[in-house]
Amino acid sequence: MAKIGVFICHCGENIGAKIDCNKLAATIGEHPGVAVSVEYKYFCADPGQESIKKAIRDNNLTGVVVAACSPRMHEATFRKACAEAGLNPYMCEIANIREHCSWVHTDPDMATEKAADITRSMIEKVKRNNKLQPIEVPVTRRALVIGGGIAGIQAALDIANAGQEVVLVEREPSLGGHMAQLSETFPTLDCSQCIMTPRMVEAAQHPKIRLLTYAEVVSVDGYIGNFHVKVKMKARYVDMESCTGCGDCITKCPQKKISSEFDCGIGKRTAIYTPFAQSVPNKPVIDKATCTYFKNGKCKVCMRSCQINAINFDMQDEFIELEIGAIVVATGFQVQNNAVYGEYGYGKYPDVITGLQFERLASASGPTFGKILRPSDGKEPKTIVFIQCAGSRDPSKGVRYCSKICCMYTAKHAMLYAHKVHEGKSHIFYMDIRAAGKGYDEFTRRAIEEDEASYVRGRVSKVWPKMSKLMVRGVDTLLGKPVLIAADMVVLATAMVPQPDAKEFAKTIGIAYDEYGFFNEAHLKLRPVESSTAGIFLAGTCQSPKDIPDSVSQASASASKVLALFSKQTLEREPVVASNNEATCAGCWGCVLACPYNAIEKKDILDRSGKLIKRVASVNPGLCQGCGTCVTFCRSNSLDLAGFTEKQIFAEVMGL
Amino acid sequence: MNELFEPEIVAFVCTYCTYAGADLAGTSRLKYAPNVRIVRLPCTGRISPMFILKALQKGADGILISGCHPGDCHFTHGNYHARRRWMVFRALLEFTGIPSERVKYSWISAAEGGKFADLMNSITEDIRKLGPFDQYKALIKETEAPATF
Numbered sequence: 001m002a003k004i005g006v007f008i009c010h011c012g013e014n015i016g017a018k019i020d021c022n023k024l025a026a027t028i029g030e031h032p033g034v035a036v037s038v039e040y041k042y043f044c045a046d047p048g049q050e051s052i053k054k055a056i057r058d059n060n061l062t063g064v065v066v067a068a069c070s071p072r073m074h075e076a077t078f079r080k081a082c083a084e085a086g087l088n089p090y091m092c093e094i095a096n097i098r099e100h101c102s103w104v105h106t107d108p109d110m111a112t113e114k115a116a117d118i119t120r121s122m123i124e125k126v127k128r129n130n131k132l133q134p135i136e137v138p139v140t141r142r143a144l145v146i147g148g149g150i151a152g153i154q155a156a157l158d159i160a161n162a163g164q165e166v167v168l169v170e171r172e173p174s175l176g177g178h179m180a181q182l183s184e185t186f187p188t189l190d191c192s193q194c195i196m197t198p199r200m201v202e203a204a205q206h207p208k209i210r211l212l213t214y215a216e217v218v219s220v221d222g223y224i225g226n227f228h229v230k231v232k233m234k235a236r237y238v239d240m241e242s243c244t245g246c247g248d249c250i251t252k253c254p255q256k257k258i259s260s261e262f263d264c265g266i267g268k269r270t271a272i273y274t275p276f277a278q279s280v281p282n283k284p285v286i287d288k289a290t291c292t293y294f295k296n297g298k299c300k301v302c303m304r305s306c307q308i309n310a311i312n313f314d315m316q317d318e319f320i321e322l323e324i325g326a327i328v329v330a331t332g333f334q335v336q337n338n339a340v341y342g343e344y345g346y347g348k349y350p351d352v353i354t355g356l357q358f359e360r361l362a363s364a365s366g367p368t369f370g371k372i373l374r375p376s377d378g379k380e381p382k383t384i385v386f387i388q389c390a391g392s393r394d395p396s397k398g399v400r401y402c403s404k405i406c407c408m409y410t411a412k413h414a415m416l417y418a419h420k421v422h423e424g425k426s427h428i429f430y431m432d433i434r435a436a437g438k439g440y441d442e443f444t445r446r447a448i449e450e451d452e453a454s455y456v457r458g459r460v461s462k463v464w465p466k467m468s469k470l471m472v473r474g475v476d477t478l479l480g481k482p483v484l485i486a487a488d489m490v491v492l493a494t495a496m497v498p499q500p501d502a503k504e505f506a507k508t509i510g511i512a513y514d515e516y517g518f519f520n521e522a523h524l525k526l527r528p529v530e531s532s533t534a535g536i537f538l539a540g541t542c543q544s545p546k547d548i549p550d551s552v553s554q555a556s557a558s559a560s561k562v563l564a565l566f567s568k569q570t571l572e573r574e575p576v577v578a579s580n581n582e583a584t585c586a587g588c589w590g591c592v593l594a595c596p597y598n599a600i601e602k603k604d605i606l607d608r609s610g611k612l613i614k615r616v617a618s619v620n621p622g623l624c625q626g627c628g629t630c631v632t633f634c635r636s637n638s639l640d641l642a643g644f645t646e647k648q649i650f651a652e653v654m655g656l
Numbered sequence: 657m658n659e660l661f662e663p664e665i666v667a668f669v670c671t672y673c674t675y676a677g678a679d680l681a682g683t684s685r686l687k688y689a690p691n692v693r694i695v696r697l698p699c700t701g702r703i704s705p706m707f708i709l710k711a712l713q714k715g716a717d718g719i720l721i722s723g724c725h726p727g728d729c730h731f732t733h734g735n736y737h738a739r740r741r742w743m744v745f746r747a748l749l750e751f752t753g754i755p756s757e758r759v760k761y762s763w764i765s766a767a768e769g770g771k772f773a774d775l776m777n778s779i780t781e782d783i784r785k786l787g788p789f790d791q792y793k794a795l796i797k798e799t800e801a802p803a804t805f
Contacts (some may be wrong), residue, residue, distance in 0.1 A: 070679045072671075072679060098682065099678065099683060100679070100694055101690075103683070103685055104686060105688075105690040111690060113690075118693065121695070512766050512767075513767070515767045515768075520766065520767070532672070532676075533730075576698065594701075596732040596734070627698050627699035627702065627734045628698050628699055628701060629699060629731065631702060631704075632737075641698070641702065643698075644698055644702060649707060650707070650710055652695055653666060653695060654710070656664075656693045656695075656711075
């Protein structure tokens with residue numbers, strides 16, 4: 001006889017203000033099989049959990065339904081509490097009366113009625129729940145870090161320094177990411193190269209880190225602790241073993257006018273190239289799309305200039321397979337294409353540039369060796385207009401979110417400009433100054449007070465050329481007057497957006513993403529570095545716009561999650577897996593075709609003399625992920641899915 | 657007399673996309689019609705046509721099936737199985753005398769809280785227009801033997 005305990009949570013006022021919990025508890029108390037039906041303000045809090053445990057012990061409950069928030073929020077909490085009271089945790093179910101009821105409905109009576117239906121349906125389900133035991137699976141102690149920017153490098157180093165193996169995959173020819181492109185970093189103004197390149201070298205030389213540059217992850221199969229990852233090693237056409245990185249080939253290459261991706265189009269590179277002088281590894285690749293030999297079938301100047309014959313035009317893409325226990329995704333961001341703002345003339349007027357291009361101009365290793373010069377005529381600009389929120393916080397043309405770093409880097413740009421061009425004048429159009437962070441507000445104040453950046457609160461409506469100047473028309477909303485500035489250069493604080501292929505990539509590795517393409521965390525507040533998929537963690541700007549300190553913190557947090565996972569020989573998995581009734585299985589193999597994980601094998605059933613009686617399907621619980629596609633496919637109803645059995649679901653429907 | 661008909665609708669959704677989308681509608685405090693009851697499943701691939709029939713038999717006026725967008729399935733292709741199964745089942749539904757307009761099929765991702773709320777309202781309106789689904793109820797009355805599971 002079922003003895004079900006129902007615990008109705010008010011969640012403060014979140015549920016209690018809309019749903020009549022008192023009435024709900026009384027109604028549910030009359031439902032057959034319900035032994036306890038009580039309400040309380042916060043069941044997730046310690047006293048609440050204790051009261052559930054006490055009720056289980058006092059009444060010998062056979063099942064528990066907690067009518068509260070989404071199971072995605074606290075299912076684990078309440079299942080653990082049940083286990084502590086001696087009840088099998090899988091005998092606990094959650095009735096979601098917050099996200100699916102109290103928060104979304106206006107009529108209290110209808111909401112209460114719906115809450116009762118939801119709760120009854122879960123009671124009927126839990127009556128048919130089975131006691132399940134978690135499945136133990138081994139853990140491969142090797143982490144994969146995808147992305148070799150600051151976040152990826154930090155995560156890789158933290159994991160490797162703890163003694164675990166790491167494979168670091170970067171799709172560009174060099175480590176470094178966006179941080180390597182920066183000039184100086186706020187709020188300390190230390191040179192990005194000076195703090196970044198030693199970390200790059202450390203990562204490359206670490207005995208526990210296997211570095212794969214110019215490589216892309218093409219598929220991820222398996223599950224937490226046991227991922228199978230396929231990586232494409234793009235053909236470099238340069239033998240990594242023998243190349244010494246002398247650079248002779250780069251100086252001889254006849255293609256010298258290719259727009260450099262690293263310099264954001266301001267500098268030029270050759271067809272055989274390293275992205276920047278401090279590249280790690282400092283060995284070039286041949287860009288097939290621009291190389292004369294690949295285009296015309298002749299040239300091979302680099303091959304002749306190479307004294308150790310490291311160049312091989314016959315090289316092919318290679319694929320390597322890796323066994324991985326945990327994955328850190330640190331794939332970073334891109335800057336938005338500012339061509340969406342026709343009125344600012346980006347792409348049309350060469351002296352309208354993005355913040356990242358300004359970084360390259362201000363960088364000592366950049367195309368102008370740190371001199372701020374106009375891309376059009378190479379002259380030093382005497383007046384610069386900075387336009388903040390060029391894309392951010394603009395639902396009509398850009399993105400709705402705040403890119404978080406632009407207020408800070410624009411203040412930094414104004415400072416760097418003041419330090420390099422003493423008589424220069426900078427005007428900054430802003431919506432708000434968002435300088436929350438350690439030393440950040442002080443930094444923007446310094447830009448205004450010491451480096452005399454003139455902040456104008458308002459938007460720019462148009463930029464147009466006049467003689468050699470750029471005329472900038474905007475508004476000063478504090479004075480309530482239009483403003484017209486004759487500038488030599490305009491810098492747009494461009495929005496940070498996800499990588500263009502972020503959504504595709506998320507599908508490849510099986511994690512969730514938001515409407516923009518940033519990867520979703522498991523819980524915004526409580527599980528910010530875990531993805532929606534167990535064993536895959538997030539670091540840096542692939543999750544949301546972030547500055548360097550935040551990216552590094554998140555990377556270290558991800559690394560600690562990985563290390564916690566690697567601290568055990570085996571890990572426990574949810575026992576939501578399919579099983580087969582071999583007595584009724586007809587061996588049609590429909591399930592074998594349906595299974596996305598090849599978790600169903602054919603098994604011979606023999607008689608005592610070893611003669612084959614029949615062949616049946618058999619589910620490997622280590623591989624089964626519990627989708628249940630096979631169960632629905634099964635013609636003889638032999639397969640069933642633990643936790644979501646046919647009986648449970650029918651009962652749930654009948655309980656509504 | 658003018659009281660609005662309040663349809664009962666059962667939704668079978670996958671936990672990774674549509675259930676999460678419904679949670680997002682909740683955390684965003686969007687408001688929608690309270691007529692839909694959700695049954696959570698690991699994947700739309702788990703949804704058996706029998707569930708749909710059972711819900712209609714129980715007295716539901718409409719059914720919703722919703723899962724991840726094609727290509728986004730957490731289990732790689734469970735939703736393709738679900739879609740194919742639905743294409744076959746739709747013809748059979750008509751054959752059994754159940755108008756296929758009573759069963760809706762949609763894709764809602766974990767990021768589409770707004771779409772979920774809109775769908776709840778539109779499906780409630782659509783089923784309201786169709787009126788109560790009483791074929792099963794009439795049949796049960798006729799045979800005087802309540803259908804039991």
